Amino acid sequence: MTALIVRTEPGAGAFVRRLAGEGIPAIACPVTTIHPLDTALAIPETAQGVAFTSINAVRFYAGRGARTDLPAYTVGATTAEAARAAGFAVVHSAASDVRGLAALIAERCRPTAGELVYPAARDVAGDLGKALEVLGYAVVQAALYEARGAPNLPEAAANALHTRTATSAALFSVRNALEFVRLVLADGHEAAVGGLFVCCLGEAVAEAYGKAGGLPPARRIVVAPSPDADAMAAALGATLRG
Numbered sequence: 001m002t003a004l005i006v007r008t009e010p011g012a013g014a015f016v017r018r019l020a021g022e023g024i025p026a027i028a029c030p031v032t033t034i035h036p037l038d039t040a041l042a043i044p045e046t047a048q049g050v051a052f053t054s055i056n057a058v059r060f061y062a063g064r065g066a067r068t069d070l071p072a073y074t075v076g077a078t079t080a081e082a083a084r085a086a087g088f089a090v091v092h093s094a095a096s097d098v099r100g101l102a103a104l105i106a107e108r109c110r111p112t113a114g115e116l117v118y119p120a121a122r123d124v125a126g127d128l129g130k131a132l133e134v135l136g137y138a139v140v141q142a143a144l145y146e147a148r149g150a151p152n153l154p155e156a157a158a159n160a161l162h163t164r165t166a167t168s169a170a171l172f173s174v175r176n177a178l179e180f181v182r183l184v185l186a187d188g189h190e191a192a193v194g195g196l197f198v199c200c201l202g203e204a205v206a207e208a209y210g211k212a213g214g215l216p217p218a219r220r221i222v223v224a225p226s227p228d229a230d231a232m233a234a235a236l237g238a239t240l241r242g
Helices: 011-021 055-063 077-085 098-108 128-134 155-162 174-187 203-211 229-241
Strands: 002-006 026-028 032-036 049-052 072-074 091-093 116-121 139-149 166-171 197-200 220-223
Touching: 002 011, 002 155, 002 174, 011 026, 011 229, 026 155, 032 055, 032 174, 049 055, 049 077, 049 098, 055 077, 055 116, 055 139, 072 077, 072 098, 077 091, 077 229, 091 098, 098 128, 116 128, 128 139, 139 174, 155 166, 155 174, 166 174, 166 203, 166 229, 174 203, 197 203, 197 229, 203 220, 220 229
Parallel strands: 002 026, 002 166, 049 072, 049 116, 072 091, 116 139, 166 197, 197 220
Antiparallel strands: 032 139
8 A cells, every 4th residue: 555656856755754654655756857957047127026836946046046035926835835945035825736826926916017037947837937928927937947757667666566566646747747657658567557546736737647648547536625745645645545
C-alpha cells in the first residue's frame, strides 16, 4: 500500500516525509529535473506586481536578487509560502489554478497601473501571460528555468510498480503527468499502472493524464478539492485507507 509521489525534487522528497508523519507510505518518483536558464530579467520601475505559478519560479526569481518590494500573486498556498520566505511582504494567493490566478490579478490590479512581471518555465502548461494580455495587462514574462524529462523511472518507483506494491500515484502538474506516462510506457509497466488510484492536483492534470493514451484506465482518478499539499495528502489518505 504505497503511493508514488510524481513531483519534481525537492518537493517530492518533502511530501514523502510529510506523508510518513501521517502514516501514509510513499516513494518519491521525480520524473523531471529543473535547470536554470540564463535569460535576462529586467523589471520595470513601473511594475505593479509579480505573478508566480510555481515554487521553482519563486526560487529562481529570488536567486537573481530581483525585487521583492512588489506585491506577489501566487497560484496556491505552497507558492505563497515560498514567496514570503523569499522576502515578499505582500502576498496574495489564488488558492486555485492558472485561471484562478488570472482572475485574482484582475480583481486586484488595474491594467493602467503598471506592468506585471511573470517569471516562468521555458514551457508553461497554463498560459498566464496570454490570459493577462487578453485582459489588457502589460506582461514582462521571462523563462528562468526549464524542466527536463528523466531518462527512466526512479528504481524504487519502478520496483513498486513491478511488485504491485504501488497502489496510488500523486500527480502534481501537467508536465509531471505526461512524463510519468512516457516513462511507464518506456519501462513496460502499463499493467501495474492500470490498477492505481491516481490523485491529481487540479482538473488540468487529470485531463492531461486521461488523454495521454497508451495506458489502461486507472482504477480511479481523483482531483484534489484544492490545489495544495494538504488537499493532496487528504486525497491520498482516503484512497489508501479506502
